Amino acid sequence: MTLSAGPSHSRRWRIAVCLLLIAATAWGALALWYPLHLGPAVRGVLVAGWVALGLATLSVVSRPDTWGSRAARMLLALFAAGFALVLGSWLSLTPQHDREWADDVSRLLASEVAGDRVTLYNVRNFDWRTPTDYTPRWETREYDLAKLVSADLVMSYWMGPAIAHTLVSFGFEDDSRVVFSLEIRKERDESFSALGGLFRKFEQVIVAADERDIVRVRSNVRREDVYLYRLDIPPAQLRQVFRGYLQQAAALQHRPAFYNTMTSNCTTILFVLARQIAPGLPLDYRLLLSGYFARYAYDQHALVPGQTMQALRMRGRITERARAADDAVDFSVRIREGIPGIRRTGEMERTR
Incomplete structure (x- = not known):
């Protein structure tokens, strides 16, 4: 039995998107944890929320029956907006001279x-x-x-x-x-x-x-x-x-x-x-x-x-x-x- 080109192509796209989601979730978690001059509790909440969004998006996108669904599209859009916000915040960080140095x-x-x-x-x-x-x-x-x-x-x-x-x-x-x-x-x-x-x-x-x-x-x-x-x-x-x-x-x-x-x-x-x-x-x-x-x-x-x-x-x-x-x-x-x-x-x- 030979698989059709359509399902195979869709599967490759699904795998690629899942890999990107994993990478973006990991990068975003580190970008929220390390450079922000906030208390550990606040950073922990931000990282937990970001990881939860990434896992929720991944759980929907990774399944063949929900890949391409309206829920998947909405979660991907929400994740993309969140990633843009995290990336923009990270890029806006500026080095300083006026900190309490060792x-x-x-x-x-x-x-x-x-x-x-x-x-x-x-x-x-x-x-x-x-x-x-x-x-x-x-x-x-x-x-x-x-x-x-x-x-x-x-x-x-x-x-x-x-x-x-x-x-x-x-x-x-x-x-x-x-x-x-x-x-x-x-x-x-x-x-x-x-x-x-x-x-x-x-x-x-x-x-x-x-x-x-x-x-x-x-x-x-x-x-x-x-x-x-x-x-x-x-x-x-x-x-x-x-x-x-x-x-x-x-x-x-x-x-x-x-x-x-x-x-x-x-x-x-x-x-x-x-x-x-x-x-x-x-x-x-x-x-x-x-x-x-x-x-x-x-x-x-x-x-x-x-x-x-x-x-x-x-x-x-x-x-x-x-x-x-x-x-x-x-x-x-x-x-x-x-x-x-x-x-x-x-x-x-x-x-x-």
Whole structure:
């Protein structure tokens, strides 16, 4: 017995509409839950109502005997109107500067540049004892870009091997250092959510910090697994990347922006800045799975040459050295012991 083209065509349309309903219901539930600055009870009611509408529509549309009926058409129209309202509300969300921010992201990085002389305001140098016990300290620091000689890629693993936070630490001839990191600008009592980062839950902020703050808080306080790799990039290009971070920070001062887990995060900003130097850098899945970004940098010849990636990773693991150094004044020296590309302990030699 051969099925007619009509019923088969109708069935395909019904399946397609059901799949769209499922996707739209799930997306709408997340869009209602994450970005809205409402209490959990209110958000729960909104999500429950939206899911109930989606399930009611799906239950009618999915059945062959009611597919195409007046009830199905009415529910689809109601669902479409509701989805348009949710989407419109989500698109109308705007990032803000005036929220009750967590202490570690409460201030925005500002800078003044006069030739090669750079003054950074609001450089973070907290003394961390636990994630909730710390001494806040914000500093003004000056750097001479003519004396910028090196940079290190820092990878901090906090959720398995595929996900890591990416930081860049710039080194100067006088052994001073400053680390740049793009992070979520979380509010008080707020924590990171990868899903929330897809739904305009967080604003973004560029943090400039001392290594004993921003590296140590990850390795020693949050107990993350941290790796450090010397970048093989000429100082002239490093200066471009350094200035690029400052330009991004200045842009955020004038126009706040949402963090996005996939498109605007700690790894993609480095990729964007690097592409200004090397426009041919390819897109790669490791920009999303940031835990593998060091391997991407290695494949693009951005890490020190003459070593296998396995050797760089093994010798670049600084977790234990950081925990042993703790808050020692020579923290930056001690975590670099034995790392390829740094010939003598504490030496900030030119990359090329």
